[in-house]
Amino acid sequence: MTAADPHHGHDHHDHHGHGHHAHDDDRGGHGHEGHGHEHGHGPVAVRGARVAGWWHHARHVVTPHSHDTADKVDSAMEASRDGVRALWISLVVLGVTAGLQAAVVVVSQSVALLGDTLHNVADALTAVPLGIAFVLGRRLATRRYTYGFGRAEDLAGLFVVGCIAASSVLAAYEAVQRLRHPADVRHLGFVAAAAVIGFLGNEIVARYRIGVGRRIGSAALVADGLHARTDGFTSLAVLAGAGGVAIGWRWADPVVGLLITAAILVVLKDAAREVYRRLMDAVDPALVDQVEATLRATPQVRGIGEVRLRWIGHQLRAECQIAVADTATIVQAHAIAHDAEHRLIHTVPRLTAAAVHAEPDGPDRARHHEPVAAHR
Numbered sequence: 001m002t003a004a005d006p007h008h009g010h011d012h013h014d015h016h017g018h019g020h021h022a023h024d025d026d027r028g029g030h031g032h033e034g035h036g037h038e039h040g041h042g043p044v045a046v047r048g049a050r051v052a053g054w055w056h057h058a059r060h061v062v063t064p065h066s067h068d069t070a071d072k073v074d075s076a077m078e079a080s081r082d083g084v085r086a087l088w089i090s091l092v093v094l095g096v097t098a099g100l101q102a103a104v105v106v107v108s109q110s111v112a113l114l115g116d117t118l119h120n121v122a123d124a125l126t127a128v129p130l131g132i133a134f135v136l137g138r139r140l141a142t143r144r145y146t147y148g149f150g151r152a153e154d155l156a157g158l159f160v161v162g163c164i165a166a167s168s169v170l171a172a173y174e175a176v177q178r179l180r181h182p183a184d185v186r187h188l189g190f191v192a193a194a195a196v197i198g199f200l201g202n203e204i205v206a207r208y209r210i211g212v213g214r215r216i217g218s219a220a221l222v223a224d225g226l227h228a229r230t231d232g233f234t235s236l237a238v239l240a241g242a243g244g245v246a247i248g249w250r251w252a253d254p255v256v257g258l259l260i261t262a263a264i265l266v267v268l269k270d271a272a273r274e275v276y277r278r279l280m281d282a283v284d285p286a287l288v289d290q291v292e293a294t295l296r297a298t299p300q301v302r303g304i305g306e307v308r309l310r311w312i313g314h315q316l317r318a319e320c321q322i323a324v325a326d327t328a329t330i331v332q333a334h335a336i337a338h339d340a341e342h343r344l345i346h347t348v349p350r351l352t353a354a355a356v357h358a359e360p361d362g363p364d365r366a367r368h369h370e371p372v373a374a375h376r
Helices: 043-062 069-108 111-125 127-137 152-180 188-216 219-246 252-279 285-296 330-347 366-373
Strands: 011-015 303-312 315-324 351-360
Touching: 069 111, 069 127, 069 188, 069 219, 111 127, 111 152, 111 188, 111 219, 127 152, 127 219, 152 219, 152 252, 188 219, 219 252, 285 303, 285 315, 285 330, 315 330, 330 351
Parallel strands: 315 351
Antiparallel strands: 011 351, 303 315
16 A cells, blocks of 8 residues: 555554453354455445444443553453462462471381472472563563563473473382382371372362463463372372282382373373463464454454464464455554454453454455565
């Protein structure tokens, strides 16, 4: 588009001042691609689009909301605070659990329980890099880090995956050592009670971390919750081993430990896949369908081009192309793109910004892409 051609409505609109929650209505996605979706162009269709637009704005007059950048920052800060709170609570719960188990280790001399206690201490300490990542993610974007520092969460997720892998190696090593060098365990009742405490403490932390992580969109916190669950499995291994020792099966503890190691590896695979997908900018295809459905439902949008989504920490960003009438002015194209972005932020959970590019529809549509077509 040139200054001499004001009717061709190209507009690359990226409005960053939203921090809204999703509406209660659910627009289903259909996953269609391409640019061929068109609305009717008759007088009735035009009047219907105008009425829909007036109703959309009227709803927000009745239910006011702010477009200030501060509101978007407040929403992100609240999610970060929720994440940090979850980590601190987890640290306290696991610290108490490890302390109780350590006391039993002293009186029972149980090597298996010692390993479980060390696992719980390691799991509690993973809260430190995650907490640093959440605090770092609050920093505003700079000219070097133009998308901000949300990716620190994903780097912390790698550390968590490493801790899960180390836990599996340690569990396997302890089990093999016990098979090679059987040892007597004293005060089996206390050992069993400590194992139950270990399982309950880890499961409580796992459920809490996973729940908060999924709510705020943090893959790293979800992975850390899965890590806590693996340590809960280790506690069950201690319990089963204590039961076996009680009936004279000295090999029960190490054998069950090897089985739990296999279970930890399964959890490791799930956590690694989650973090890998986040680092590779993977998103749930249902989110793409939802974005496309929302764009199609926007008045005066005549087609949809590329739709791209990416997670930055626990926030979602979108880049979209829409087609508008080739007779639209720059101001009109800008208003349509603004309306489309506004609807996206209200509809798609955790979406905090969308860059909506409007381009003219019509028979010459391909010609407008010629200057950059060779660079794509």
